[in-house]
Amino acid sequence: MTEVATPALVGIPLLDSLTSDERDALARACRWKKYAGGEQIIDRSSDSRDVFFVITGAVRVVIYSLSGREIALDDISAGGVFGELAALDGSPRSASVMAIGDTTVASLTAEQFLRVLRDHPDVALALMRRLARVIRVSGARILDLSTLGANNRVHADLLALCRTAKRTPEGHARIRPIPVHSDIAARVSTTRETVARVLNDLSRQKIVRRDADALVVLDVERLRDLVEEVRGE
Amino acid sequence: MTEVATPALVGIPLLDSLTSDERDALARACRWKKYAGGEQIIDRSSDSRDVFFVITGAVRVVIYSLSGREIALDDISAGGVFGELAALDGSPRSASVMAIGDTTVASLTAEQFLRVLRDHPDVALALMRRLARVIRVSGARILDLSTLGANNRVHADLLALCRTAKRTPEGHARIRPIPVHSDIAARVSTTRETVARVLNDLSRQKIVRRDADALVVLDVERLRDLVEEVRGE
DNA sequence: GTGATCGTGTGACGCGCGTCACAGGCCGCG
C-alpha cells in the first residue's frame, strides 16, 4: 500500500448529487491510497471504521471460515463504496476486503462520512438504495444455498456471468477473461473440484466451450433450463 | 384483515427522533390495519411499495421456494419496520410477510416514507443502521450455510434462542414457548425430521430437556462447544 | 364418541458432493 496525492473524486454514483465544489472539498478530506492486487484493505479483525471509495481497479469482499475456506460475498468495481457498515453502526467489521488488481481508493473516517450523510439527504438516499441492493442479493444467495444443489449453483453463477458478458452474433455469450474455477467456487460455496466437473459436464453436453481466451456459453437457454427446473421442483 | 381507527404511533425506535407533534401527524397519514395470525401482509408477487410499522404482535419475513419449502428470513416484533426495500429502490418485493399472531400495523406509501427520510436525517440514519444490521445477519447466515452442516446449524439456532431466553438460577436457559420444529427448520434451512433428531440427540446427552411448557437448555456451554468446534475446523 | 389436523418420533434408503490423492499443463524465474 502506498499513499498518493489527492486527485478528484469523480465517477462515484453515490456522490452524484453533490456540487463539484462539495466533491472537491470531500476529495481533500480523503486519504488516498494505492493497493497492489491481493493486498488486504480491510482486515475483518481490525477495528477501523473508515469508509472507502473505489477509484480505479476493483475489490473483493470475503469472509474466511476458520478452516481457511474463502467465501466471496461481493466484488466492487470502480465507483463503488465499501466499509459503510462499520461506519454506520459502529460495530466491528463483518468481512475482509482485498484488492483484486491494482486499485486506488479514497477513504473517509466514519465521522466525516456520517456528516456527509446528515448534510446531504440525496447521498443518504443513494446509500440506502445501495444497502437495499445488498440485502436483496444476500437474500437471493440464501435462497440458492437453501434450495439448489452445488452443481446447480454453479449453473446459476454461470448464468449470472452471461448477463454481463458480450454476446456473439450467433447468440453465444463470451465470458472473458476466463473465470478461475476457485473463484466461482468461492462465490457459490463449493469446491474447485466440483466446479471443474460441472464445467466438463456442460462442455460434454455442448452447452459451453472453453476457448483460448474466453469461456463461451453456446446455449444460454439450455443453461437457464438447468437452473429453473430445479429451482421449481 | 380489518381497517382500524388511528391510534398513536409510539414505541417505534426508528421514529424516536421525531417530535411528538410530527409523530402524530405521521400517525394520521398512516393506514392502520389489523391482521389475524397467518394472514399475508405482503405478497412477494404483489407490486405495492408501502412501508409498514409493527404496532402490536409480530410478523415473519419468508421466501417460498417454488417447491413449497418455506425459508424464514427474519421475525419482526412490535416496534419494527418492514417493506422498506421496495420503497427505497422501487423494485418488486423480495419476500412475503405474514402475521405470526394477531398483529396491527400502520403503513405509509413509499412517497410519504421517502419524504420523512429526506426531511429527518436522524430517521434516515436510524434506518441505515437497521439496514446494516440486516446485512450483517444475512452475512452470518450465508457463512453458516456455507460452513456448517445441517445439525450444527440447528445447534447454532438453539444457541441464539438461548440469548433471548430467561435464565434459571442454575444457569439453565428456558426457551418458551417451545419452538415448533418446523419453524426451526425454516430458519436454518433443513427439514423438520433433522431438527427432531438433533433435539433428541441433545436430550440423550443431557444438554436439553423438554418440559411441558418450555425447552430447557441444561448445558449452554456444551452446546456452544458443539457449534464452535465445527466452525473452527 | 369419531374423524381431521397438527406436531412429533424414527427407521431405511440412497445419492450428492466434499475430501483426498495424484497427474498433467502452463508460466515465469534463475
Added chain:
DNA sequence: CGCGGCCTGTGACGCGCGTCACACGATCAC
C-alpha cells in the same frame, strides 16, 4: 534448461442428510 507455483482434470471413498413412509399422541369440531 530444470524447478516451483498456479490452475486444471479425474478417480475412489464415504458420510451427511434429505426423502419417503409410517406410527403415536394431543387438540379441536361437531
